[in-house]
Amino acid sequence: MADRADFERYVRQRSDRLLRTAYLLCRDWATAEDLLQTALAKAWTAWWRVGDNPDPYVYRILANTHATWWRRRWRGEEPTPVLPERPAHGGADLLESRDVLRRALDCLPPRQRAVIVLRYFADLADPQIAEILGCSPVTVRSQASRALARLRVDPAARSAVTMEG
């Protein structure tokens, strides 16, 4: 059974990466700290049964807690299905492009954002993501497909990722 020393070691070794994951889910550093502290606190209370690889359990708590917060809290943002049209200048400034992409990601529903983050930042396979999110791998693929489509099809997002002429 995992013990306190294991938990402390896990927090020391993984908190940086998990904090970045939390940030990508919620897009705010203060909220990310809050989210991760809550997730790790919940993980600690169930540490005896988490097993040798706590990551899936912690990811699951992160995703579920974030989804709950997203639904129940005013988030200070107004998601819109249509991003504002922005002029695409030749050789567009990279910082501006990143900002546009960031806002495009902000428009994704939490489930789709979680899939994108777990797949492209945490580098998890679809079956692992499915287990974490409590759905089927088919659902993960369809969520990812929709999210990627939105990122690519959206005119603002497209301009943001036009790196070369």
Add this chain to the structure above:
Amino acid sequence: MTMTEADLRGFLAQDSSEGVGREVTVADVDHRVRRIRRRRLATGAALVAGLSAAAAVAVAPSGSTSLLPDDVWTASAMARPSATPSVAYLESDRVLADETVATGGRKEPIPYARSHESVSVSFSCGEASYAFLWLGGVLVDQGPCGIQDDHVDRMLHWAGADGDGTGRGTVEVAVVPAGSVPGGGLPGGLTSDEADRLVAGVGEYPARAHVIVTEAFTAFRGGRPAQRDCHGDVVIQGTGGQPIHSSVCEAVTEASFTDVPFPGTS
């Protein structure tokens, strides 16, 4: 050109690397655990009522009030309504029993050394289950335990008087697979006899569950049943003027941590 998946990976990696200096430490997590426990275990009405009943806190066993801030004690109240719903408890960190349950479908006795009149019992499950908790032969709590179909991890948490003054106490616990309880235990849960029959009927099977029995003290008794709709932290001034920090109810965002309303009673 349109973004590739590699571009997206690069963006996510770079975008999340800008939180320089930010970190979450073990101390941060410990603090959050204590905060959640307080919120989980304190019920708002009892504590609001406790503002006027602070003197009652003072009659709790020696040392309880002075030790409240964070490190040793957490304010506790029963997680579910019971025969005396407005009794609140102070839960200490003294663990009386800490046992793993490896077999479902049977009653597992968990003996513990009594040290005071009250105990707090936490029961968590490794699989989606329905759990029963007996104290002194009386069925005191039951409900979903473990990660359920809604992906919420539930546990039983009960606090109350523990018994007969013999110096020894026994908690009995049992788990059965989720779905084996008719109607999910609704509307009012099973009787003790029904629970006995159900557990016996399920039969033994490998399970993973965990029981922690902790010492607790009666803090105060109010006349109103507890409520859950409250927010924020409160500070109660003890009789000696010392602040007694506690929390008001379960935050909405932490509702899934525990403190799941007992079927039919919330």
